[in-house]
Amino acid sequence: MNNLLPISALKAEIMRAVKDNRVVIITAETGAGKSTQVPQFLLEEGHTMVVTEPRRLAARTVSARVAEEFGCDFGYQIGYRTAYEWKWCEHTSCLFCTDGLALVRELMRVGRHDVLVLDEVHEWNLNIEVLAAWVKKELELGAKFKVVLMSATIEAEKLSAFFWNAPIITVPGRQFPVEDKSPSGKDMAGEAIALLQQGRNVLVFQPGKREIGETVEAIKASGIAAEVIPLHGDLEPEEQAMAFRRYQRPKCVVSTNVAQTSVTIDDIDAVVDSGLERRTEVVDGVEGLYLRSISRADSKQRKGRAGRCKPGVYLDWCPQAERPEFPKAEILRTRLDQTVLRLAEAGFDMEDLEFFHQPDKKEIHEAKRALKALGCMSESGEVTPIGHQVSRLPVSVQFARMLVEADRFGVVDDVLTITAILEQGEITTRPKSKWEEPVWKTLVGDEQSSDLMAQLAVWRAAERMSKDQMREQGVFAKAFFQAKEKRRHLAEALRGKVNTFRSSGNREHILMAVCAGMVDHLYHYQYGSWVNGGGQRELARESIVRGAEWIVGLPFNLDIPVRRGRKTLQLIRMATKVDPAWLVEIAPQLVKLEPGLNPSYDSDADCCQSTCRTIFNGQVVAEVREATPEHPEAARLFAEWLAGQMV
Structure with missing residues (x-):
């Protein structure tokens, strides 16, 4: 003590x-x-x-x-x-x-x-x-x-x-005074370098891994005699531990908000703060990654990191007046389907619980609708057998639903790998340069139907590669090994919950299992874009899917900087071509048939015909003309036709 x-x-x-x-x-x-x-x-x-x-x-x-x-x-x-x-x-x-x-x-x-x-x-x-x-x-x-x-x-x-x-x-805290300083006009890396030159240990807050990497590289490129260390949640424990060590020369830790509250680096006496965080928010039911200003409460905590061991300085890039007092609670900005399901599994209706930040009933109802679409919840709100299986898996509801369907089709091993890739993020991406395309094509072959099958092909190839070979062929080595670790943990969590880990390798069954987890995000190609009830979207740049009429995929909004402010791209990630015939088998609860439409008499075929329309989750996926000899409207039309012939 x-x-x-x-x-x-x-x-x-x-x-x-x-x-x-x-x-x-x-x-x-x-x-x-x-x-x-x-x-x-x-x-x-x-x-x-x-x-x-x-x-x-x-x-x-x-x-x-x-x-x-x-x-x-x-x-x-x-x-x-x-x-x-x-x-x-x-x-x-x-x-x-x-x-x-x-x-x-x-x-x-x-x-x-x-x-x-x-x-x-x-x-x-x-x-x-x-x-x-x-x-x-x-x-x-x-x-x-x-x-x-x-x-x-x-x-x-x-x-x-x-x-x-x-x-x-x-x-009360044990806090030395921390002086507020205005940025001098340098970029954040430049400010950190100036503080390191003063012999200070610096903590730089950046919103994400990309910004961390850029800042680390810029500081190292200056040639400053200092330890420059990234810190974020995706690093290995031994890599994270480097931020807490003491060194003979000044150190600069460049971190996400993981260093804001969860851990303390004792010897920091200068903080350079972007005033930003990259966080997930759900807007109109679609998850997106947005760059947001931190709250004043967050800023106070970041500032406090500079005064743990001696007087410090705090450089803030974002005007305090533009910030909210407290951060927006996650329950008010994220999907609630997994929360609704796990509470239901525990015997609670989310609508009956009192939360410190009370979510809108509309968002809870949307979560229940999504769970019903996945077959996890009945129309009366009871957890279904599929829902019980899904709630026990340590992944999102969509990905857990894939694994449940994979068990039914006997393709757990392959879909387990796909789930690990989805949880981690892609392990390769389509090259921007046409010169790199041939090398990448050797990994994915002629795959044009599913981004996930392309990722699976790369996974299989990467298992036989060294790290150097991965780098040469465009495989993200770190992402691959982290996904592999996620897969191992998922396999442990699945043990005893599936019939077999063996996989038949049946391509159609793998794709049907994937489709089962994404049925709520079915898109139809019309007039140059992908549409469903939620509006128009475009395939992510790295997608290899070509020539499809129907796809499932993950809708995602990406907030990006443009010349005049910021722009939100409405994308579909990890797309897979779908045969509409699969939908009846994997999600019959979403299928509605409308027979007997537009009846008429076909004199050539000598029969009455009408259209049977198949509607899936509100979208027309098939229309078939078929004989309907007993349709009363068709009989009337036949009588009219016959009368016309007798004139």
């Missing part, structure tokens, strides 16, 4: 509040020590607990730090568990985990833990939002466990009111 941290002075008050109340709220400024010290306070008093963190990186690093300070073997009394990795045992009394509802419910229902600690509540990601609603419902139903909510910046009074006027304990 670290008795020098500010929160140590409030240990007695915190423990008294936990003893006397069901819910306690702790707000602490940066550097107060809440994440590492509160679990130790509880352990000393004999409590057993689950501590949630919003990211795997935080669950792993914070639990290791707590074990070190508490003086016990990591993985014994103190450990961690996430969906894909763990270090704990049956004797673990302080278990850090990521904040998914299923995992936390499982751990708390076992009954071995009497306190649930929710850390970094201010982030209000979807999991935290659902956990807070679930906790409130469980406590209302008489659950006996205690709850501690912790955050650096939070709407404390509002949260207290949400939890029946729970007590608030405010902890």
